[in-house]
Amino acid sequence: MNKQSIKDTSWSASRSADVYGIEHWGNDYFGLSDQGLVTAKTLTTQVPLMDIVKGMTERDLQMPVLLRIENILDAQIYRLNNAFSEAIAKLDYQSPYRGVYPIKVNQQAQVVEEIADFGARFQHGLEVGSKPEMIAALSTLTEPGSLIICNGYKDQEFVELGLQAVKLGFKCFFVIETPAELPIIIERSKQLNIEPLIGVRVKMTSKVSGHWNSTSGDRSVFGLSTSQLIQLVDRLKEAEMLHCLQLLHCHLGSQIPNIREIRSGVVEACRYYADLSAEGAALSHIDFGGGLAVDYTGARSNDSQSRNYTLEEYCEDIVDTLKNTLDEYDIEHPTIVTESGRATVAYSSVLLFNVLDVTKFEPIELPKVESDEHQLLQDMREVLTYLESQRVQECYNDAHFYRDEIRELFKRGQVDLRTRSAAENLFLEILQQINKTIELMERIPVDLEGLKESLADIYYGNFSLFQSLPDIWAIDQLFPIMPIHRLDEEPKRNAIIADITCDCDGKIDKFIGQHEVSNTLPLHEMKDNEEYYLGVFLVGAYQETLGDLHNLFGDTNVVSVRLNDDGSFDFVKEIHGDTISDVLSYVEYDPKDMYVAYRNTAERAVKEGRITARERQEILKTFYASMQGYTYYERDE
Numbered sequence: 281m282n283k284q285s286i287k288d289t290s291w292s293a294s295r296s297a298d299v300y301g302i303e304h305w306g307n308d309y310f311g312l313s314d315q316g317l318v319t320a321k322t323l324t325t326q327v328p329l330m331d332i333v334k335g336m337t338e339r340d341l342q343m344p345v346l347l348r349i350e351n352i353l354d355a356q357i358y359r360l361n362n363a364f365s366e367a368i369a370k371l372d373y374q375s376p377y378r379g380v381y382p383i384k385v386n387q388q389a390q391v392v393e394e395i396a397d398f399g400a401r402f403q404h405g406l407e408v409g410s411k412p413e414m415i416a417a418l419s420t421l422t423e424p425g426s427l428i429i430c431n432g433y434k435d436q437e438f439v440e441l442g443l444q445a446v447k448l449g450f451k452c453f454f455v456i457e458t459p460a461e462l463p464i465i466i467e468r469s470k471q472l473n474i475e476p477l478i479g480v481r482v483k484m485t486s487k488v489s490g491h492w493n494s495t496s497g498d499r500s501v502f503g504l505s506t507s508q509l510i511q512l513v514d515r516l517k518e519a520e521m522l523h524c525l526q527l528l529h530c531h532l533g534s535q536i537p538n539i540r541e542i543r544s545g546v547v548e549a550c551r552y553y554a555d556l557s558a559e560g561a562a563l564s565h566i567d568f569g570g571g572l573a574v575d576y577t578g579a580r581s582n583d584s585q586s587r588n589y590t591l592e593e594y595c596e597d598i599v600d601t602l603k604n605t606l607d608e609y610d611i612e613h614p615t616i617v618t619e620s621g622r623a624t625v626a627y628s629s630v631l632l633f634n635v636l637d638v639t640k641f642e643p644i645e646l647p648k649v650e651s652d653e654h655q656l657l658q659d660m661r662e663v664l665t666y667l668e669s670q671r672v673q674e675c676y677n678d679a680h681f682y683r684d685e686i687r688e689l690f691k692r693g694q695v696d697l698r699t700r701s702a703a704e705n706l707f708l709e710i711l712q713q714i715n716k717t718i719e720l721m722e723r724i725p726v727d728l729e730g731l732k733e734s735l736a737d738i739y740y741g742n743f744s745l746f747q748s749l750p751d752i753w754a755i756d757q758l759f760p761i762m763p764i765h766r767l768d769e770e771p772k773r774n775a776i777i778a779d780i781t782c783d784c785d786g787k788i789d790k791f792i793g794q795h796e797v798s799n800t801l802p803l804h805e806m807k808d809n810e811e812y813y814l815g816v817f818l819v820g821a822y823q824e825t826l827g828d829l830h831n832l833f834g835d836t837n838v839v840s841v842r843l844n845d846d847g848s849f850d851f852v853k854e855i856h857g858d859t860i861s862d863v864l865s866y867v868e869y870d871p872k873d874m875y876v877a878y879r880n881t882a883e884r885a886v887k888e889g890r891i892t893a894r895e896r897q898e899i900l901k902t903f904y905a906s907m908q909g910y911t912y913y914e915r916d917e
């Protein structure tokens with residue numbers, strides 16, 4: 281048979297789309313071409329990720345690479361602002377929407393600059409929680425009138441930076457999170473003679489589900505209680521500054537999966553808004569914080585890794601609830617502020633890596649029948665002859681019994697290594713056959729339920745989970761993972777993924793299945809001399825700076841691309857990942873000293889006649905080049 285006729289025509293890219301659910305979680309940003317390639321999509325064009333990978337290879341940007349697609353970031357900011365504008369127009373709400381991006385969600389300069397740049401047309405502002413983030417915001421925003429929302433503990437210097445920003449024309453709000461901040465703000469603003477814009481964060485009692493539910497409730501570490509709130513009002517009155525209190529802030533948590541919880545949070549916030557207004561505060565802004573969820577699984581459910589609403593429903597629910605509640609009190613509609621981080625940046629980054637190796641749980645070679653074969657091997661062969669659905673449990677038990685007997689005999693020196701190896705191969709063969717048999721069965725014996733997982737391949741990926749996908753390890757986050765090519769071929773293997781750290785936690789064994797979370801991922805058989813590339817999608821939020829230097833694997837290469845309408849693309853930015861010498865200096869080694877130390881060792885070897893001076897140079901050259909190189913597995917050219 282020639283190659284052509286082997287090609288499987290029963291499979292198609294659309295079947296792969298079902299297997300990996302790309303249309304459910306892709307949010308119209310990712311799709312599949314008929315040629316079986318994952319594409320990044322804009323309204324007018326789509327570009328195969330493999331084309332971008334080819335461009336990276338030509339530029340010597342090795343895997344793993346974090347790919348940022350600027351168009352997607354732009355599109356998310358547009359969608360968010362547009363969805364609020366449409367809801368506001370539709371429901372006849374009387375004030376505008378002003379978004380801010382919370383820097384903590386992805387602080388990388390490229391990302392924040394792109395948001396500020398593209399968001400300028402919507403006066404999209406920034407939310408900051410520390411002085412470094414404040415400095416980043418002040419130097420990135422250019423549009424006067426943009427909001428800067430200052431959360432977190434603010435010292436005198438922080439307050440001064442904010443007051444000066446007000447003078448420059450930014451709407452820079454100090455959100456009071458603790459009573460201790462107020463005296464500093466009052467004192468500094470009087471001193472500098474600048475009227476501050478003050479917001480107050482209230483403690484919400486509306487509870488939300490998901491991972492971040494402790495952000496609300498009585499024990500929340502953030503926000504003022506009602507009695508502290510009253511005290512704040514009185515103190516501001518005393519200082520004749522109650523008119524500076526213009527913003528009400530609440531943040532229910534991140535990744536809120538259930539729209540009902542958002543609605544009930546809005547109602548609670550409105551109560552505070554109405555009564556603070558009645559107390560004389562000149563409120564004009566209401567800020568609902570973050571929480572807009574990303575549907576990582578694509579299930580559209582109220583599961584913690586999903587959401588049971590669309591962006592449009594989110595906006596309409598907020599606007600509608602606000603309008604209805606405040607109209608009862610006859611209060612002017614405030615400017616609506618949200619601090620969506622996750623939903624803004626998650627979609628725009630994809631982690632790409634190649635697969636280095638595969639471990640299979642299959643016999644390497646079935647032993648030939650020998651005339652003087654050990655009885656236990658004969659017994660094992662026998663199992664294969666009575667294997668059928670009625671007797672799977674029995675076969676499973678027998679296989680284990682005989683294999684364990686052989687292992688025991690090996691331990692006592694009564695069978696040799698070759699016999700044991702033959703038994704292990706036969707054992708795996710029996711288990712594989714059992715696995716095939718139970719696939720067709722309706723009721724699987726309990727003992728055998730985990731068999732498929734225990735026989736799954738291990739695909740070794742060239743990345744560090746701890747550096748690039750910390751939330752998988754820390755909070756069992758699910759991200760969509762799939763091959764980015766060969767999707768016109770059936771993925772016939774079942775696998776889990778291991779990273780290249782030598783840590784047993786450095787693995788991925790929970791995947792987004794077609795209907796539920798799955799313990800294995802369908803993948804393609806590896807081909808000789810051809811790289812196999814996988815992508816981890818929706819990783820733009822919270823992954824980059826939470827990562828650590830486990831095993832001293834450093835930052836990956838980062839590439840930002842912009843897709844053009846004609847299907848071409850530009851590499852707009854590239855950042856080479858950490859070198860070995862970089863990561864060593866992060867943990868306080870001095871690369872220069874290290875080189876000198878190694879050179880001394882080499883010189884001693886010359887002196888003592890173990891190597892020649894020329895060999896010394898070769899050895900030092902390798903050492904030096906390695907220090908300048910990438911921390912990940914590098915393929916030889």
Ligand SMILES: *Cc1c(COP(=O)(O)O)cnc(C)c1O
Pocket residue numbers: 382384385407431531533534535569570571572619620621622623
């Ligand atoms: C973390 C945080 C956000 C961002 O929340 P997302 O759910 O990622 O949008 C917004 N506001 C505050 C105060 C936060 O702490």
